[in-house]
Amino acid sequence: MNDPFIQLSDVSLRYAGGTVALSNTDLRIEQGDFVALVGPSGCGKSTILKLVAGLLQPSSGGVLVARREVAAAEGSKAGGQRVRIGLAFQNPTMLPWLTIRENVMIPLKIVDPFRQDYAKKKKGEYADRAEALLAQVGLKGFGDKRPWQLSGGMLQRASLCRALVHDPQLLLLDEPFGALDQFTREELWDIMQALWIRQRPTVLLVTHDLRESAYLANRICVMSSRPGRILEEREVPFARPRTLESSYSPEFATLVQQLRMRIAHARSPSDTEATAEGVSA
């Protein structure tokens, strides 16, 4: 337990305008774990994700990924063993001039052990790899289509494939299913769960959907509103694979309800801790 894969210790982040997005946050995530961050909007969930990704630097405190200080995302020349990270957002951001398969293959073109052989393998091994992933998310045969020929749900599946194609050790998901309808979302939960069970990356999922967090995560971190910090961590004890039926069980409903009340409490002004911090900030 002494060396977690991701460790945030006493991290604070103040934006240039003076807004405090995050104050004195601690978070530990073990390798291969699946952790969800939930909280009211604007509470700094995405900020934590960007800190872990190295897209932001903390104002104070330390962010360690695989026991290394997170480097600025650019300047990978320093080299060494970078932690391979996959990232997916609410917006699938596919490049319209490439086919779906080529879009999924983008990380292979950029990430280090793969990029050397890209020209040689893009027609063979890499294309097969992308196709195999696409098949797993139910997009078999869509590899040659262009992004504008697919629906939002399909693009989001492709975006998941793109986040996973380079076999990342760490998968960062920022409300990846937020823009989808209920049915598609639940279908993608299942797909996400299956992918996680198969590849076992460490996953940090940011979401405002409490059912989603309870369905997917091993552990749920509830955050307070701005300045954000982690109020409570909940283990999710349900056995895997979780199914849609299990998500309507009484235990599941109880957990979701408790999370809901915790967040409602965090937002209300009667929360003495929050008020105190609001004044000091």
Next chain:
Amino acid sequence: MSTFDGVNGKTRQRMLSAATLLGFFLLWEIMCLATGVSDLILPRPSQIALVLWEKFPLLWPHTVQTLYTTLTGFALGVTVGIIIGVVIGSSRLAYDVAYPLLVGFSSIPKVAVVPIFVVWFGAGTVPAVLTSMVISIFPVVVNVATGLANTEPELEDVLRVLGARKRDILWNVSLPRALPYLFASLKIAITLAFVGTVLSETVAANKGIGNVMMIASGNFDVPLVFAGLVILAVMGVMLYAVSSFIEGRMTGWAQRKNDVVMG
């Protein structure tokens, strides 16, 4: 009949366009004949056609000259425009620093620079090439810079987290994304380059359609002036058509947004 909306509708539209064009010249001819206007003022289309036919061996080298000047100026202008556009578009600092200078240059009426080029390089092809170059740089710079600045920040994040270098992002995302902007500007630039060439030819050249028209108007050979105009019109339409065709081929993905959505 619903078939008219499909392929037949398109043919019908084309035929109507052709008929309108033909009708325009016909009306022109008839009006001239009816009013008996002198061909020193407005020659009839048939007279112009005759001049074109008779003087074609004389006009041809000038046509080639104008085309050559336009294309050279255009190629130079686009090259320089792309370079400046990429530099400005990929760096916020370069954008802020260079912008006032750029606005200053682009607001100069380009006619005004012809005399300067003539002083520097003498009358002839060089000032014409330079004029058409200078005039076609700005739309390219502005469009390329805008296109580059339009990269979605989320996608850039995805790539940066993968360890992409600035060059990777520029090459894989920003440049392809800027292509439709570039091609849109090429259509404008080719038309402007053409204007620049003819402009410079009328002021200071010894060859080219612009020069022919200038001399012809000095000799009151109005049908020849109009013949020059027709050549310019045809050439302009052709250049525009070619660049629009290339645009369609290169950036089809940007124009098919409204295509059938599946699933």
